[in-house]
Amino acid sequence: MSTTPTDDQAVVSFRQVTKSYGTGSSIIFALSDVSVDIRRGEFTAIMGPSGSGKSTFMNVAAGLDDATRGGVFLASQPLHTMDDTARTTLRRREVGFVFQSFNLVPTLTVAENITLPFQLAGHRIAPQEQGWIDHLVHVLGITERIAHKPAELSGGQQQRVAIARALAPRPAIIFADEPTGNLDTRSSREVLQLLRSAATEYGQTIAMVSHDPIAASYADRVLVLADGRVVADHGRLTPQQISQLLLTAEGVPA
Numbered sequence: 001m002s003t004t005p006t007d008d009q010a011v012v013s014f015r016q017v018t019k020s021y022g023t024g025s026s027i028i029f030a031l032s033d034v035s036v037d038i039r040r041g042e043f044t045a046i047m048g049p050s051g052s053g054k055s056t057f058m059n060v061a062a063g064l065d066d067a068t069r070g071g072v073f074l075a076s077q078p079l080h081t082m083d084d085t086a087r088t089t090l091r092r093r094e095v096g097f098v099f100q101s102f103n104l105v106p107t108l109t110v111a112e113n114i115t116l117p118f119q120l121a122g123h124r125i126a127p128q129e130q131g132w133i134d135h136l137v138h139v140l141g142i143t144e145r146i147a148h149k150p151a152e153l154s155g156g157q158q159q160r161v162a163i164a165r166a167l168a169p170r171p172a173i174i175f176a177d178e179p180t181g182n183l184d185t186r187s188s189r190e191v192l193q194l195l196r197s198a199a200t201e202y203g204q205t206i207a208m209v210s211h212d213p214i215a216a217s218y219a220d221r222v223l224v225l226a227d228g229r230v231v232a233d234h235g236r237l238t239p240q241q242i243s244q245l246l247l248t249a250e251g252v253p254a
């Protein structure tokens with residue numbers, strides 16, 4: 001088994017990664033011998049039928065969960081050899097998250113939510129970092145809402161705050177888990193366009209789990225999982241092409 005990442009451009013590298021639950025006849029392989037890289041600066045969509053291993057892939061890549069076997073590298077660091085404390089430190093420094101349910105802290109203002117990753121890392125915000133945060137707030141169109149609490153914002157606005165919070169520390173990668181799952185069509189399009197621009201304009205690496213072919217059509221690359229394996233790996237595709245690809249993946253025998 002290879003134990004080193006082979007590609008300098010990889011922010012996440014999986015080397016023959018298996019994740020199983022249970023033992024004996026009841027063993028379930030959530031990931032089976034997966035070797036794949038998430039490349040720097042790319043917006044990658046991770047798709048696949050329910051139960052295909054998408055959440056497991058994301059959790060293992062972010063160091064939230066252990067692989068059973070294989071090598072997992074995040075920002076060139078071997079997650080599979082680290083203890084929980086080292087992984088948490090690495091995750092705080094290198095990973096941003098955007099969730100379907102926004103996950104903002106209800107008691108904090110928008111401004112406080114955006115700077116939360118810095119507080120959690122015990123990091124005092126430098127003037128240059130504050131400039132970047134101000135820029136993000138402006139670009140994401142939440143300047144007017146900066147002193148409000150999340151409950152006073154629409155879903156689309158809340159997700160824009162979550163994106164600002166994820167981008168603010170300039171992490172190596174942002175994992176977005178169904179980021180448009182709770183949004184209407186218009187807000188979804190805005191959020192996807194913001195993620196697209198973050199990759200294009202800031203070189204932000206993004207890995208997005210989604211069931212939605214339209215959402216995945218904003219990505220540079222579409223990975224399809226089925227039964228814990230990568231069964232398709234394509235460059236940019238249209239929603240129609242992605243729908244076709246998913247139909248094929250659904251047909252992969254378990």
Ligand SMILES: Nc1ncnc2c1ncn2[C@@H]1O[C@H](COP(=O)(O)OP(=O)(O)OP(=O)(O)O)[C@@H](O)[C@H]1O
Pocket residue numbers: 021022028029030048049050051052053054055056057
């Ligand atoms: N904690 C666990 N214990 C046992 N089995 C698990 C556990 N977590 C996930 N699994 C199993 O691993 C497989 C992959 O699950 P995973 O949640 O990664 O799929 P998914 O593609 O994200 O699904 P969905 O689209 O429905 O969220 C499934 O068969 C699931 O039942």
